[in-house]
Amino acid sequence: MNAPNPSGWRPAMGDGVQDPAQLTASGDRGLMLEEPLIFELGRPGTCGVDFDEPAGEMLPGLARFARKAAPALPGLTEPETVRHYTRLSRQNYAIDLGPFPLGSCTMKHNPRLNEKVARLPGFADIHPLQPQQTVPGAIAAIVELADWLVTLTGMDAVAMTPKAGAHGELCGLLCIRAALEARGDARAVILVPESAHGTNPATAAFAGYRVENIPATADGRVDLAALTARLEPDVAAVMITNPNTCGLFERDMKRIADAVHAVGGFVYCDGANFNAIVGKVRPGDLGVDAMHINLHKTFSTPHGGGGPGSGPVVLSAALAPFAPLPFAQVGSDGVLRLIEEEDALTAHPHSFGRMAAFHGQMGMFTRALTYILSHGADGLRQVAEDAVLNANYVLRSLDDALDAPFGEAGPCMHEALFSDDGLPEGFTTLDIAKGLIDEGFHPMTVYFPLVVHGAMLIEPTETESKAGLDRFIAAMRSLAVRAQGGDPSLKSAPHLAPRRRLDETLAARKPVLTYAG
Amino acid sequence: MRYLPLTPGERTEMLRVIGAGSVDDLFSDVPVEARLPGPIAGLPGHASEMAVERHMSALAAQNLAAGAAPFFLGAGAYRHHIPASVDHLIQRGEFLTAYTPYQPEIAQGTLQVLFEFQTQVARLFGTDVANASMYDGSTACWEAIAMAGRLTKRSKAVLSGGLHPHYVSTVTTMARFTGDTIEARAPELTAAPDDAALVARIDAETSCVVVQYPDILGRIPDLTMIAEAAHTAGALLVAVVTEPVALGLIEAPGLLGADIVVGEGQSLGVGLNFGGPYLGLFGCREKFVRQMPGRLCGQTVDADGKRGFVLTLSTREQHIRREKATSNICTNSGLCALAFSIHMTLLGGEGLARLARINHQAARRAAEALAALPGVSVLNEAYFNEFTVVLPRDARDVVRELAEYSVLGGVSLGRLYPQADELHCGLLITATEMTTTEDIAALAAVLGEILQGVPA
Numbered sequence: 001m002n003a004p005n006p007s008g009w010r011p012a013m014g015d016g017v018q019d020p021a022q023l024t025a026s027g028d029r030g031l032m033l034e035e036p037l038i039f040e041l042g043r044p045g046t047c048g049v050d051f052d053e054p055a056g057e058m059l060p061g062l063a064r065f066a067r068k069a070a071p072a073l074p075g076l077t078e079p080e081t082v083r084h085y086t087r088l089s090r091q092n093y094a095i096d097l098g099p100f101p102l103g104s105c106t107m108k109h110n111p112r113l114n115e116k117v118a119r120l121p122g123f124a125d126i127h128p129l130q131p132q133q134t135v136p137g138a139i140a141a142i143v144e145l146a147d148w149l150v151t152l153t154g155m156d157a158v159a160m161t162p163k164a165g166a167h168g169e170l171c172g173l174l175c176i177r178a179a180l181e182a183r184g185d186a187r188a189v190i191l192v193p194e195s196a197h198g199t200n201p202a203t204a205a206f207a208g209y210r211v212e213n214i215p216a217t218a219d220g221r222v223d224l225a226a227l228t229a230r231l232e233p234d235v236a237a238v239m240i241t242n243p244n245t246c247g248l249f250e251r252d253m254k255r256i257a258d259a260v261h262a263v264g265g266f267v268y269c270d271g272a273n274f275n276a277i278v279g280k281v282r283p284g285d286l287g288v289d290a291m292h293i294n295l296h297k298t299f300s301t302p303h304g305g306g307g308p309g310s311g312p313v314v315l316s317a318a319l320a321p322f323a324p325l326p327f328a329q330v331g332s333d334g335v336l337r338l339i340e341e342e343d344a345l346t347a348h349p350h351s352f353g354r355m356a357a358f359h360g361q362m363g364m365f366t367r368a369l370t371y372i373l374s375h376g377a378d379g380l381r382q383v384a385e386d387a388v389l390n391a392n393y394v395l396r397s398l399d400d401a402l403d404a405p406f407g408e409a410g411p412c413m414h415e416a417l418f419s420d421d422g423l424p425e426g427f428t429t430l431d432i433a434k435g436l437i438d439e440g441f442h443p444m445t446v447y448f449p450l451v452v453h454g455a456m457l458i459e460p461t462e463t464e465s466k467a468g469l470d471r472f473i474a475a476m477r478s479l480a481v482r483a484q485g486g487d488p489s490l491k492s493a494p495h496l497a498p499r500r501r502l503d504e505t506l507a508a509r510k511p512v513l514t515y516a517g
Numbered sequence: 518m519r520y521l522p523l524t525p526g527e528r529t530e531m532l533r534v535i536g537a538g539s540v541d542d543l544f545s546d547v548p549v550e551a552r553l554p555g556p557i558a559g560l561p562g563h564a565s566e567m568a569v570e571r572h573m574s575a576l577a578a579q580n581l582a583a584g585a586a587p588f589f590l591g592a593g594a595y596r597h598h599i600p601a602s603v604d605h606l607i608q609r610g611e612f613l614t615a616y617t618p619y620q621p622e623i624a625q626g627t628l629q630v631l632f633e634f635q636t637q638v639a640r641l642f643g644t645d646v647a648n649a650s651m652y653d654g655s656t657a658c659w660e661a662i663a664m665a666g667r668l669t670k671r672s673k674a675v676l677s678g679g680l681h682p683h684y685v686s687t688v689t690t691m692a693r694f695t696g697d698t699i700e701a702r703a704p705e706l707t708a709a710p711d712d713a714a715l716v717a718r719i720d721a722e723t724s725c726v727v728v729q730y731p732d733i734l735g736r737i738p739d740l741t742m743i744a745e746a747a748h749t750a751g752a753l754l755v756a757v758v759t760e761p762v763a764l765g766l767i768e769a770p771g772l773l774g775a776d777i778v779v780g781e782g783q784s785l786g787v788g789l790n791f792g793g794p795y796l797g798l799f800g801c802r803e804k805f806v807r808q809m810p811g812r813l814c815g816q817t818v819d820a821d822g823k824r825g826f827v828l829t830l831s832t833r834e835q836h837i838r839r840e841k842a843t844s845n846i847c848t849n850s851g852l853c854a855l856a857f858s859i860h861m862t863l864l865g866g867e868g869l870a871r872l873a874r875i876n877h878q879a880a881r882r883a884a885e886a887l888a889a890l891p892g893v894s895v896l897n898e899a900y901f902n903e904f905t906v907v908l909p910r911d912a913r914d915v916v917r918e919l920a921e922y923s924v925l926g927g928v929s930l931g932r933l934y935p936q937a938d939e940l941h942c943g944l945l946i947t948a949t950e951m952t953t954t955e956d957i958a959a960l961a962a963v964l965g966e967i968l969q970g971v972p973a
Contacts, residue, residue, distance in 0.1 A: 038633050038862050047871070048863035049600055051950070055874035058766070059881060061899035065737045065767045067870070071641050075865020082602055085630075085859060089611035092626035096610030102619075109520055110614050113566050118790075119604075122577025127590040128792030129928045130581070131920045137579030138791050144576075151560060163652035163793065164848040166835070177694060202835035202845035208694045211840045249546035280544060285551050296848065304607075304852025305627035306617040306649070306812065308794030324690070341686070342935040353690035357593055357655035357683035357781075358792025366573065373569045377560035379518045381553075385540045386523050392543055393531045411535070411543040437623055442616075448836075465522035466531065492820065497622040500820040507817035507829040511806060513646045514636040 032498060035087040039515045042074025048081050091498040092305070093442045099464050099472050101394075103415045103445035103457025104197065104245055106275045106297035111374065114300065114367035123366045128358035132337065138362065139336045142328050145369040149293060149314055152380070153274075154284025157320035159313045160328055161360035165272060168292025168311025169203040169239075171324060171355055175290055175315060176237050176266045177207060178322040178352040185264065187236035193222045195245045195449040197270055209236060216451050220246035220406045220417075227256060231263045241270035242286070243277065245449040246406055247391065247415030247457065257287025266290065266319070274298045275461070276388055276414035279381030289316040295361070299368035310364035321350040326359050386462035387414040390469060394458055397473045401480040405452050414461070420454025427483040427490065429454035434501065435482065437494035439475040518563055583789060583925060587956035589883070591903045591947025592733065592928040593654065593681050593759045594792065595784045597872075598951055603786050603859045607852055617812075617851070621827045622819075627851065628826035631814035634858040641761060641861075641869075642778040643769025644800030649812040649828075650854040651797025651846065654759055654781025655687040658727065660799065660810040660844055661755045661777045662688055662697065665725035667808050667843070669753060672697045673722040677715050678704035679732025681759060682933045688727075698722075703937045706907065708898040710738045716746040723752040725777070730756050730770055731763055733933070734896065735903040735945065744774025753777060760784055761798070762949075763901040765866075765873025777801040785864075786856030796853035807833065810844035872950060876902035879948035879957075886961040887946065892968055896943070903947040905930075908968065912944040915967055922963045 027034050058066065076084060093100070100107035118124060126135055146158045159175070162168035173190070180187055190204040193214045201211045212230065217223045222240060238260050242250040250256070257267045269283055269291040275298040277283075283291050295301045295310040303309075315323060326338040327348045338359055339348045375383060388411075395416035399407045403421040406412070420429045433443035433456070445457040460469055482490050494500060523531075528540070537543055544552060556562070564572075583596050590596070607613065611626060618624030618631075631649045638647035651657040662674045674697060676685055685701045692699045700718060705711065710732055719726055726747045731737050744754040756770035758780035770778045782796035783789075799811060806813075807830065815829035835842040864872060880902045887906050888895045896905040908915055912929035919926035930943035948957070 035629070037629065039636065042862070042865065045865070045867050047865050047868035048602075049868050049872070051871055051875060053875055053878070055871050056878035056881075058874075058877065059899060061897075062737065062767070062877070062901070065899065067764070067766060067768045068772075070870040071764065071769070071866040073637055073640055073861060073864075073866035073869070075868050076862050078600070078602055078863065081859065081863050082606065084862070085606045085612075085855075086609065088626040088629055089606075089609040090626065091623075091629070092611040092615045093620070093623035094611045095614040100614075100616060102616055105616055107614075107616055111520060113570060115608060115613075117570065117573040117577075120574060120577040121582040121584055122574075122580040124788055124790055125582040125584050125596075126580050126791045127583055127588070127596070127789050127925070128594055129590055129592055129932060130583075130925055131917050133917065134581040134920050134925065135579075135791070137576040140579070141573070141576050148560070151557060163656065164846075166845045166847045167652060167656070170845065174690070174694060198834075198836035198839050198842070199845050199847050201840035202838070202842040205840035205842075206695070206845045208696065249544075251546050251548065254548065254551070277547070279556065280553055281547055281551050282553065282557075294848075302613045302852070303616045303848075305612055305615045305624075305630075305855065306851030307849040308652075308851070308853055309848035310794075325686075340932075341682075342932060353693070354683060354686035355656075355690060356653055356687055356793075357681065358653075358795075361793040362791035363794050370569055370573055373561070373564055373572060374520070374566070375518065376563035377556035379521070379563040381556050382518060382521055385543075386521055386528075388543050389523070389528060389531055389535075389540055392535045392537070396535045410546060411537065413543075413546075433620070434622070437620065442623065443620055462521055462523075466527040468522075494622050498625050499622045499823060499825045502621045502819045502825045502827050503817045504827050504829065507815040507827050508832075511813070511829060512816040513632075513806070513813055513829075514639045515632070 033087050033090065035084060037515055038076060038084060039074055039517055041084060042076050044074055046075040046077060048076055048078045098441060099460060099468055100442040101444045101458045101460050103459040104272055106459060106461060108300055108461040109463035110300050110302040111371060114370045117370045118363050118366045139338055141369055142365055143336050145365050146328050148372050149312055152278060153291065153314045154282030155314035156317040157315045157323060159315065159323040161324055161355055162292065162311040162313055163356055163361055164307060164309030165292055165294045165311045166199040166203055168313045169199055170207060171313045172268050172290035172292060173203060173207040174352050175319040175322040179319055180236055187234050189234050190236055191227065191230060191238045193240060195451045196239060196241055197245065197272060200239045200270060204239065219409045220248050221250055222256065224252045224256060228259050231259055233263055235263060235265045237266040237268050239268045239270060241273060243273045243413035247412040247417050248406060249413055253286040272297060273414065276384055278384045279377060280384045289319055295364045295368040300371045301364045301367040308361060308364065310361035322352050324353060324355045325351050327351065383462050390460040390462060390464055391416045393469060394460055394473060398476055401477050415457050415459045417452060418456040419452045423483050424486060429456055431490050432456065432479050434493040435479040435490050436475060438496045441472055441475060581923060586923045586925045587959040588925045589927045589946045589948065589960060590925055592945050593781060594789055595760055595947065595949060596789055596951055597784050597949055599786055599788060599860060600863050603856055606859050607856050612855055618828060621825065625825060628814050630855050630858055632816060632826050634854045635814060637858060637861045638798050639800050641764050642800040643771030644778050645803035646806055647800035648809055649814050650850040651799050651811055652849060653795040653797045655684045657779040657797035657799050658684045658757055659688045659691045661779045662725060662727065664808050664810060665753045665755060665777065666697060668805060669724040671722055671724035673724060674699050675718045675723050675726045676701040677728045678702050679710050679734060679736065679738060680727055680729045680757060681733050703934050703940065704734055706896055706940065706943060708896060710736050712739045712742055716743060719746055719750045719752055723750060725753040725755045727755045727757060730758055731901050734905040735900040736897050737767060737899045740770055740773035740775060762873050762876055765869035766877060766901060771800065782857045786860035787853050794850060794853055796850045796857055808843060811846050811849060875950045879950065879952045880904060883946055883948040883957050886957050890961060890965045902949055903945060906944050906946055908942050908944055911941045918967050919963055924960055924963050926960055926964060
């Protein structure tokens with residue numbers, strides 16, 4: 001096993017250590033470079049773009065609308081711009097630098113072929129309102145991806161337009177609501193397990209439903225008895241994440257679905273954790289009516305520091321007629337079309353309408369399709385197997401050092417869950433997370449799911465090597481040992497990152513959201 | 518498989534550590550009948566990088582790219598020149614492959630970019646503050662209406678006829694499920710928007726008036742007058758900007774009285790991408806900040822007193838507030854915000870003004886050339902880089918015929934408003950700094966040929 005720090009060197013940490021940055025006149029420290037804001041660097045009138053022609057005169061009719069002064073935005077030349085952003089980039093951790101084991105986020109390697117393909121002019125330089133006759137390849141790519149998603153999930157149709165996971169949740173609930181309204185059956189309640197992602201209750205509320213929580217059992221699953229007891233004709237849907245946010249498969253999924261269907265409700269599945277089962281299990285076989293797929297998780301489109309995502313929603317036959325516009329369809333003449341408002345009345349008359357302008361996240365579709373074709377059916381199955389194998393390896397390599405609340409119950413899926421139970425007085429999950437930063441790793445998801453105290457949710461994904469996992473495990477063990485030994489320096493970690501712990505209370509109490517200078 | 522590092526030997530060794538006999542044992546919680554015995558039948562197996570690239574390139578080659586034809590489309594998505602450094606910088610792995618900056622000590626790069634982006638958007642829009650982005654302009658528009666409802670405790674939004682019809686549809690869909698009333702109507706083919714008629718629709722129930730600026734036909738509404746009327750009635754003015762480059766030339770909506778300004782940021786740095794991913798912009802007055810949707814980046818200090826940035830006011834957001842959140846939005850458009858911000862940094866305010874002037878000139882040249890064709894007239898009294906021409910017949914057919922000559926000749930109003938027969942003769946034409954004199958000559962020549970012999 002590799003040591004966490006092969007050189008054996010360990011920095012002194014703790015109170016009274018002189019800040020090394022004070023030792024330099026610049027405030028920089030070797031390759032650790034500070035960077036001012038563009039508003040501090042830039043000069044008014046500077047421009048990093050050359051123009052070929054003079055500005056010219058304004059149409060007389062426009063003069064009364066003219067801006068009194070150019071926007072107060074300083075410009076930078078190209079070399080200054082490249083340096084500014086390159087220096088800033090070096091203050092980020094990223095999957096390209098090392099493991100990023102954020103549970104429920106699926107931070108896997110982002111293949112660069114996907115980037116290359118998405119930038120082909122035939123995909124990147126086409127306008128969403130070009131005549132469809134000029135973009136058959138784009139429509140074919142959407143349909144090809146749609147076919148894969150439908151087949152992999154065992155569902156009947158897919159709505160491609162939602163722009164991220166939460167937008168997909170909304171799409172699914174709007175389909176459900178439209179289906180219920182179509183049969184004259186207004187329902188008021190959506191049941192959501194306690195362990196759900198925060199977006200689930202937020203989406204249900206946004207779609208006009210009352211949210212009721214369903215408790216979890218001691219083994220971390222939805223309480224089937226409690227759920228069944230609550231199933232009455234006012235329940236529109238149940239929103240379930242499977243595998244769930246404790247990293248466990250909901251064994252009773254089919255029974256839950258049957259019970260919900262029996263009272264006329266629908267089953268929404270949060271597909272954020274699809275990476276654990278892709279190619280191994282089809283949600284359609286478990287009675288799911290709608291499920292979003294985060295292309296930026298399972299299908300590797302880059303997270304980009306917070307988006308863009310893409311959240312296509314696969315639908316059962318009962319919900320497919322209500323899918324939003326535009327809707328990708330193969331016509332009876334064999335021609336692929338995107339059904340828009342112009343043809344909706346005849347070709348897709350029950351659609352609940354449009355969720356966003358244009359056709360969805362095309363740039364994510366091409367990346368995801370490239371990823372899927374690279375793996376094929378066999379490779380995707382291997383993805384799920386390796387993701388689950390890696391998570392179980394982490395679980396079993398750490399369950400003697402940290403409390404694994406569901407560790408006794410059997411294997412986990414693609415995430416290993418630990419709690420702060422057993423950490424000595426005064427040490428918290430946050431301290432372990434911040435200690436990981438000093439060890440050169442991105443922390444795991446912390447304090448989620450809410451059903452476990454001080455949760456640490458570790459999702460290694462299939463793109464981590466065994467050697468990489470061993471380094472991570474060694475770092476985690478070392479942090480557990482330091483906590484057990486009462487090491488005070490852990491309480492103030494990180495010490496070696498571009499910044500130490502930031503004052504979030506100050507930021508929220510007196511918000512400074514723009515540069516004032 | 519080139520993306521999967523585990524070797525067969527390592528898999529065996531790991532299973533031994535776990536204490537499992539096989540990988541299938543790890544899936545024991547999945548009911549047997551739901552477990553697939555092998556790869557799904559009928560789907561292809563894994564493929565080499567070369568094979569996948571060949572397949573995807575063949576699909577891409579079937580499309581007529583904007584750069585390969587005289588190109589005049591707009592209507593909410595604009596083709597501008599993106600400096601090479603923008604795409605280079607956003608592909609740095611530290612930006613491209615980072616997550617939402619929940620661990621600020623190791624995400625200062627993304628966070629500082631977001632802080633700079635928020636400042637740029639606020640200054641461009643003339644608002645006090647801006648958020649760290651939304652999905653796109655249409656969804657940002659809905660979020661603005663929802664926020665206006667929370668602020669005014671009223672539930673009727675009055676939409677100007679000049680609001681992009683896809684935005685109208687998006688907003689109408691959302692409102693069906695929240696109980697808000699959306700008062701919308703199609704535009705009329707007049708030289709200037711009828712702002713007086715819009716103002717007359719505001720009443721005591723109105724939470725906000727939503728006005729696109731410039732509007733879907735390229736006309737410029739009088740925001741000052743509309744803002745005064747809205748405020749008198751206790752309503753807010755939401756301005757919608759689908760072409761931010763216009764704000765290099767026309768006044769910032771926030772300085773004309775708009776309370777919330779939203780927009781589509783795709784014009785700067787992002788590109789066409791067949792409609793997505795795009796970039797929702799959202800700015801407003803400082804006093805509304807606790808009702809804003811989406812992520813906000815704020816300045817603070819670290820334990821050593823150094824300046825740093827964090828995501829802040831997250832008690833508005835779904836991961837803390839759950840069903841009481843201001844919005845369900847989570848992942849948004851971080852990388853597109855970075856692209857926008859880099860492009861804006863290269864331009865600076867003066868560069869943006871210059872770029873805007875050049876766009877306007879290109880549109881003027883195009884308008885002049887098209888107005889010279891028999892039977893074709895330019896509708897607009899004023900416009901920025903997009904205007905409406907009225908043709909002697911259904912512009913949908915004309916656009917399809919132009920495409921047969923490999924001319925991408927604008928967006929027909931019939932595509933946008935299939936139910937409004939009186940608009941079907943309208944064609945939206947956009948010209949930007951990318952539009953050459955030759956492009957304009959080609960459009961005028963082919964359009965003239967297509968229309969020849971058709972009585973006006």
